[in-house]
Amino acid sequence: MTEAEDRKPQSDEARTTFDPEITSEFALPAGFAAPAGLVEPETTSEFEVPVGLDVPQANGPEPGGSAFSPPRTYNAGQAPAAFTPAAGVPVVSLTKEAPWQDRMRTMLRMPVAERPSPEPGPKAEDGGPAVPRVLDLTLRIGELLLAGGEGAEDVEAAMFAVCRSYGLDRCEPNVTFTLLSISYQPSLVEDPVTASRTVRRRAVDYTRLAAVFQLVFDLSDAEHHLSLEEAYRRLAEIRRNRHPYPGWVLTGASGLLAGAASVLVGGGPFVFLAAALGAMLGDRLAWLCAGRGLPEFYQFTVAAMPPAALGVALTVAHVDVKASAVITGGLFALLPGRALVAGVQDGLTGFYITASARLLEVMYLFVGIVTGVLVVLYFGVNLGAKLNPDAALGNSTQPVVQICASMLLSLTFAVLLQQERATVLWVTLNGGVAWVVYGALHYPGGLSPVASTAVAAGLVGLFGQLLSRYRFASALPYTTAAIGPLLPGSATYFGLLAIAQNEVDKGLVALATAVSLAMAIAIGVNLGSEISRLFLRVPGAASAAGRRAAKRTRGF
Numbered sequence: 001m002t003e004a005e006d007r008k009p010q011s012d013e014a015r016t017t018f019d020p021e022i023t024s025e026f027a028l029p030a031g032f033a034a035p036a037g038l039v040e041p042e043t044t045s046e047f048e049v050p051v052g053l054d055v056p057q058a059n060g061p062e063p064g065g066s067a068f069s070p071p072r073t074y075n076a077g078q079a080p081a082a083f084t085p086a087a088g089v090p091v092v093s094l095t096k097e098a099p100w101q102d103r104m105r106t107m108l109r110m111p112v113a114e115r116p117s118p119e120p121g122p123k124a125e126d127g128g129p130a131v132p133r134v135l136d137l138t139l140r141i142g143e144l145l146l147a148g149g150e151g152a153e154d155v156e157a158a159m160f161a162v163c164r165s166y167g168l169d170r171c172e173p174n175v176t177f178t179l180l181s182i183s184y185q186p187s188l189v190e191d192p193v194t195a196s197r198t199v200r201r202r203a204v205d206y207t208r209l210a211a212v213f214q215l216v217f218d219l220s221d222a223e224h225h226l227s228l229e230e231a232y233r234r235l236a237e238i239r240r241n242r243h244p245y246p247g248w249v250l251t252g253a254s255g256l257l258a259g260a261a262s263v264l265v266g267g268g269p270f271v272f273l274a275a276a277l278g279a280m281l282g283d284r285l286a287w288l289c290a291g292r293g294l295p296e297f298y299q300f301t302v303a304a305m306p307p308a309a310l311g312v313a314l315t316v317a318h319v320d321v322k323a324s325a326v327i328t329g330g331l332f333a334l335l336p337g338r339a340l341v342a343g344v345q346d347g348l349t350g351f352y353i354t355a356s357a358r359l360l361e362v363m364y365l366f367v368g369i370v371t372g373v374l375v376v377l378y379f380g381v382n383l384g385a386k387l388n389p390d391a392a393l394g395n396s397t398q399p400v401v402q403i404c405a406s407m408l409l410s411l412t413f414a415v416l417l418q419q420e421r422a423t424v425l426w427v428t429l430n431g432g433v434a435w436v437v438y439g440a441l442h443y444p445g446g447l448s449p450v451a452s453t454a455v456a457a458g459l460v461g462l463f464g465q466l467l468s469r470y471r472f473a474s475a476l477p478y479t480t481a482a483i484g485p486l487l488p489g490s491a492t493y494f495g496l497l498a499i500a501q502n503e504v505d506k507g508l509v510a511l512a513t514a515v516s517l518a519m520a521i522a523i524g525v526n527l528g529s530e531i532s533r534l535f536l537r538v539p540g541a542a543s544a545a546g547r548r549a550a551k552r553t554r555g556f
Helices: 012-017 100-108 131-147 152-165 206-220 228-240 247-264 269-291 296-316 323-332 337-348 352-382 399-416 421-442 449-471 481-486 489-500 504-532
Strands: 171-175 179-184 193-198
Touching (some): 100 152, 131 152, 131 171, 131 193, 131 206, 131 228, 152 179, 152 206, 152 337, 206 228, 247 269, 269 296, 269 323, 296 323, 296 352, 323 352, 323 489, 352 489, 399 421, 399 481, 421 449, 421 481, 449 481, 449 504, 481 504, 489 504
Antiparallel strands (some): 171 179, 179 193
16 A cells, blocks of 8 residues: 555545554444445444344334334243343242232332242133233232231232232332222333222221131132132131121120229229229210211310329219229220320331321320320319329239239230130230230339330330231231230329310320320331341342341331
8 A cells, every 4th residue: 555545535434443542441442344224324223133144124114103102023922021120130040939918019129120020820710810900909909917916018018919829020019098009011112001999988807807817818828729719718717707707795895994094103993993994884885976977086184184083083972992093994994095006116116107097096095095084184173183193103002913914914805806716815924924914024124114014015026926826817916905904094193184174295205105105116116027037047048138228218
């Protein structure tokens, strides 16, 4: 090549190819001549068909469609993997020995693209499951669980388990206090299907709750192969079943609960009978208000009046009894401990909307109780009733009697929650253990009431979670009734009495103590449940060690 030929101007294509200003890593190296026609333009779409790929063209222009309509070159049966993370997709081992709550909760905390696909089984028909019917069944099951007091996280896990059992793995359940919704999208290019259901009525029935948990367990078990019709039939039977205990048994249980609580704060046999009578009268009045359609706020207000009125009447009549213990026992039967624990648990697990609604409900019920008791105490103080708050503070020298009273309180609380008879014994023992721990830490140990209550509640949550995993059931029947002896009935009464006696500062301090005890119970129960996971194998924990767990509410 001559010197003149070296100085010959290069073509536009060569100048574009070998321009030293081009710093892209995809630029052709110097000395490499690209064949004409293979140089792609600078501006390209990542969805453009590569040059050299023979794609059959349809006759005429491509019809316009929505953003979710599949392209004409897409084949769902032969679609490649859309995306693989740089670190790889972690393999999640979902062992069948683990409870379905753990398995479903593990997958819910994973991105949709990283969830393992369900194993094809006889539940999936040739044409796929009937998506609207599966979503409807899922919402109905979630409605029963949420109305029964189950936590939002467990409700979402149950809904996901039902959908996954019928092959709908790309679904996203969403639970709030009164609304359930679920969305299913078969793929990224298909339209999603969304359904919702409103929870309008709430009924506490732990027997029905256990039956729903058993249904979800059978659906998630590959050996049962329940069809949609069979699942609907069992769900209808669960909804039609009557409560295990009649109304008169519930009324008697509320009386025994109040009597046992009065013994815990130092009452005797006569105080036991007076507290039981006042609680039963309040229960009947609350049933009457419920039959008339009054809201729960007024039901609790009316139910709190008879025990307080009976205690004031005994004081005015100069009967030598601890009237404060009578009123305190009546308060134990009304304090919404179940809703408080559920609200704090939802808040700790990241469901802040549901937690706020539950805690607001607790506040309204508590204000109703305060209103009823304050009205009676105000009239009692004006009538000359000499109510002494220190009368109920005397430490009992009979720990065996108090332990028996705490177990009776837990047993009657379990009856009021409509629990199965097989779980009543376990929760009774759990309540007795809770009071033994509290008494040992507070009286001989000298620990503060709040710290003693938190430790005892933590053991309640730990034992309840272990029992529920052993029986593959909900943890609520084993924990809710067991916290009954720890409820802050005495502190609540002392605060209300001080306010009625125009000692507002002292009353607010006592009410703040009651709130602290209630929060200690709720946080202790949740902490005990979380501690139980340290002793049990969580599916996928070892394989997903590189990925930090439980970012439940935020994406960092």
